Each structure stands twice: as C-alpha cells, then as structure tokens.
Amino acid sequence: MKAVVIDGFGGVDQLHMQNVDNPEVGRGEVLVRVCATSVNPVDLKIRNGSAAKRMGVELPAILGRDLAGEVVRAAEGVVGFAEGQRFMAMANGTYAELTTAKADVLAPIPDKLSFEQAAALPLVLLTGAQLIERAIKVEAGWTVLVLGAAGSVGRSAVHVALKHGAKVIAGVRASQVKEAQFLGPEQADGDRADRFQVIATDDPKQFEKLHDLDAVADTVGGPTAARALKALKPCGVFGTVVEPPPDAAQHNVRVVRLVAQPDASRLYELADEVARGEFTIPIANTLPLDQVQEAHREAESHPSGKIVLKAA
Numbered sequence: 001m002k003a004v005v006i007d008g009f010g011g012v013d014q015l016h017m018q019n020v021d022n023p024e025v026g027r028g029e030v031l032v033r034v035c036a037t038s039v040n041p042v043d044l045k046i047r048n049g050s051a052a053k054r055m056g057v058e059l060p061a062i063l064g065r066d067l068a069g070e071v072v073r074a075a076e077g078v079v080g081f082a083e084g085q086r087f088m089a090m091a092n093g094t095y096a097e098l099t100t101a102k103a104d105v106l107a108p109i110p111d112k113l114s115f116e117q118a119a120a121l122p123l124v125l126l127t128g129a130q131l132i133e134r135a136i137k138v139e140a141g142w143t144v145l146v147l148g149a150a151g152s153v154g155r156s157a158v159h160v161a162l163k164h165g166a167k168v169i170a171g172v173r174a175s176q177v178k179e180a181q182f183l184g185p186e187q188a189d190g191d192r193a194d195r196f197q198v199i200a201t202d203d204p205k206q207f208e209k210l211h212d213l214d215a216v217a218d219t220v221g222g223p224t225a226a227r228a229l230k231a232l233k234p235c236g237v238f239g240t241v242v243e244p245p246p247d248a249a250q251h252n253v254r255v256v257r258l259v260a261q262p263d264a265s266r267l268y269e270l271a272d273e274v275a276r277g278e279f280t281i282p283i284a285n286t287l288p289l290d291q292v293q294e295a296h297r298e299a300e301s302h303p304s305g306k307i308v309l310k311a312a
Contacts, residue, residue, distance in 0.1 A: 002097035004292045007060045009049030020062075022098055029100045031072040034311040036119035036287075037094040038066045038301040047296065050174065066192070067101060068109060068118035069312075078103045086115070088271065090122040090262045093173040097311060105167050105262035110263030110275035116232070118282050120306040125270040127260040131162065131165060135239030135256040136215045140165030145210065145228055147201060148219035149183060150176040152281050153241060153308055156270070157185050158196075159219045159279040167195040168227020169210070171228070174200035183279070197240055201227075215239065229253065283308055 001022050008013045025031045043063045045051035067089045067268045073083040081087075086109040091101040131153070132138050144161050148154040149170035161168045172180045181196045199206045201224050210231040220227045221242035229238055229245050237249060238255045248255045274281060282305030287295045289311045299307045 001018045001097040002289075003062050003093075004064075004289065005060050006061055009047065009052055009059075010282045011048070012296045014047055015063075015292045015296060016294070017290050020096075023093070023096075023100045025028070025073065025100055026133075027075055028102055028104070028133055030074045030078060030089075030103050030106060031071040031098060031100055032067060032106075033072050033091075034067060034094055034096055034099055035069045035115035036286075036311060037064045038119045038122050038123075039066070039295050039307040039309065040065055041299075042123075042225070044241060044296060044299060058179075062093040062096050062099075064096070064097060064121050064309075065092065065123045067091040067098075067099060067122065073100065082108070086118075088118045088122055088267065089264065090126055090267070091259065092267075095289065095309065095311075102262075105153050105264050107264040107268040107271065110268070110301060112274045112275040113145065113271065114284065115144070116286050116308050116310060117309050120283050121271050121274060122267055123260065124152035124281060124306070125156050125274075126263055126267055127155045127258070129156075129160045129239060129266060130260050130263075130272060131157050131217050131219075131258050132160045132166075135258040136237045137167050138164050138215060143167045143169065143208065143212075143213035144215045144217055145169045145171055145213050146217045147171045147224055147228055149198075150180050150304070151219055153216075153219045153281060155183055155281060159273070160270075161217070162195060166214075167193075168197075169213075170196070170198045171199060171201040172203050207231075218242065218244075221245075226302050247296045266290070281306060287308055294301055 030225045053235035071081045071085045087106040089105045144166045150172045212233040215237040216228045228243040232253045234252045236253045284303035284305030284309040
C-alpha cells in the first residue's frame with residue numbers, strides 16, 4: 001500500500017509518500033481502507049519532533065489520528081463488521097491507504113456525513129467532549145470559560161458544555177468575536193442562548209472582568225491560560241489539552257491535563273449531532289493524500305477549519 005512516512009523529524013520535507021507493507025490484522029482488530037483523514041496539531045508536533053518523545057513515536061512512522069473509511073475485513077472472531085461498511089475512529093497511522101483499528105473504537109459514520117466530513121471529526125470531537133466531561137467534570141449551572149473556542153476542539157467543548165447546562169464564555173481573539181457568536185445558540189433550546197457569551201481574550205479590559213469562574217477549558221496555553229487561571233474561584237477546575245501554566249500548582253485550584261482516548265459510542269453521538277446541524281467543525285480545505293506537505297503547510301498557518309486529506 002501507499003502511505004505517508006517520516007524517517008526523521010523536522011519540516012514538511014520529512015513527509016514522503018512511499019510503498020510500505022500492508023498492516024497485519026491483529027486480534028480484535030479490523031482492517032480499514034482509509035477514504036479520508038485530517039491534519040491535527042499533534043501531527044505537526046510529532047513531525048517537527050516537539051511531541052515525538054511524549055507520544056512514544058519511533059521512526060520510521062506513519063502519522064494520522066483521524067480515520068474515515070470502509071471495512072476491508074475483520075480479524076477472526078470479530079463480529080459486526082461487513083466489507084464496505086463505513087466507520088470512523090480516533091486511530092493511528094491513518095496517513096495511508098489502509099490501517100487497522102481495534103473493533104471497539106470504530107463508530108459508524110452517520111448517513112448524512114461524507115467521508116471527508118467524518119474525517120475532520122474524531123480527534124477534535126472526543127478531545128473537546130472529554131475536556132468538559134472527564135477533565136473538568138462539568139455540572140449544570142457552572143460558568144465555564146473555553147479558551148480557543150473558535151478552534152475545532154474549542155467548538156466541541158462549547159457545544160458539550162452547553163448541552164450539560166453550563167453557562168459558557170467563549171474566549172477567542174478579537175478578530176474572531178463575530179464568527180464566535182454563531183458557535184452554538186442558533187439551534188438553542190430554551191435558555192441556551194442566555195447561557196452563552198463571547199469575549200476577546202486578547203483585550204485586557206474584557207478579560208479582567210472575569211472572576212469566580214467554576215472552570216476553565218484551555219486549548220491554547222501560554223499567557224492567555226495563565227490569565228484565565230487567576231479568574232477561577234477557589235477550588236475551581238482548570239482543564240487543559242496543552243501544558244498548564246508553570247505556576248498552576250501555586251493556585252488553589254484543581255489542574256487536570258487531558259490526553260484524549262478513543263470512545264466509539266460518544267464519537268457516534270457527537271458526529272450525529274454534527275450531522276443534524278447542532279454544531280459544525282469547519283473544513284478549510286481538502287487535498288489528496290499525496291499533497292500532504294502542502295496540507296501541513298496550510299495547517300501551520302492556523303486556518304479557520306480542518307485540513308482534510310482524501311486518501312481514496
């Protein structure tokens with residue numbers, strides 16, 4: 001099969017399309033033909049070497065965490081997977097024509113979603129949802145500040161927090177405020193719109209008004225996260241998908257760093273909500289897999305949406 005392989009860490013020139021052996025199907029696994037995948041920040045960090053050690057990556061490596069494709073065959077004893085069925089998952093090695101995944105991480109693709117639409121979802125949906133549900137453990141009535149709310153993980157976090165009955169403050173750059181007004185309340189039920197507001201986190205005057213927050217859902221880190229930490233009430237919760245602020249331990253708050261895990265049932269629920277139009281994960285561009293270097297260049301420019309790679 002053809003796959004995108006890196007033999008070293010560095011720039012986009014490390015990404016090479018080449019022929020490799022088909023993956024072996026192990027116990028409890030399903031062989032999937034990859035129809036589409038997408039680029040996530042973790043792919044960029046593994047490729048440039050900054051996250052390779054933390055992620056346990058050994059070279060040569062095939063990148064890619066999002067999977068949308070068709071079943072080729074299942075391992076002996078694995079039931080419920082017929083050839084040609086459409087599935088999605090948070091998996092590994094998806095910059096390829098074929099990959100394997102444990103059967104229990106595969107979720108059916110909702111009928112209304114194309115492979116390309118589905119490929120943009122797994123990692124960001126599960127990361128955003130687990131940031132709210134597992135790291136923060138949100139409760140109805142809480143006030144939650146979501147940093148980086150206009151990003152794909154942030155959008156997912158906003159949606160899930162609102163569904164759980166929280167009051168959500170979407171923290172975005174000043175240039176994103178207008179766009180962020182449409183993150184959730186358009187399809188609001190009851191008081192949902194009254195539980196949602198947007199602030200520009202790069203405007204000190206807006207940010208300084210924040211205090212006594214129950215929780216912060218951080219997807220950006222850096223100085224913005226450090227300022228948000230100070231806006232938490234005593235014993236509040238700071239959940240993050242990146243490095244927490246260096247002085248986080250000095251504050252009287254609970255700090256939780258999340259590493260997202262596969263969850264097929266939750267992924268299907270969230271993808272179905274996307275299919276029904278409850279919220280969106282924008283796609284900035286779709287490119288063929290053999291243009292992966294250009295895809296990484298575009299992803300590094302922080303586009304307003306995911307970069308999808310069409311593999312088949």
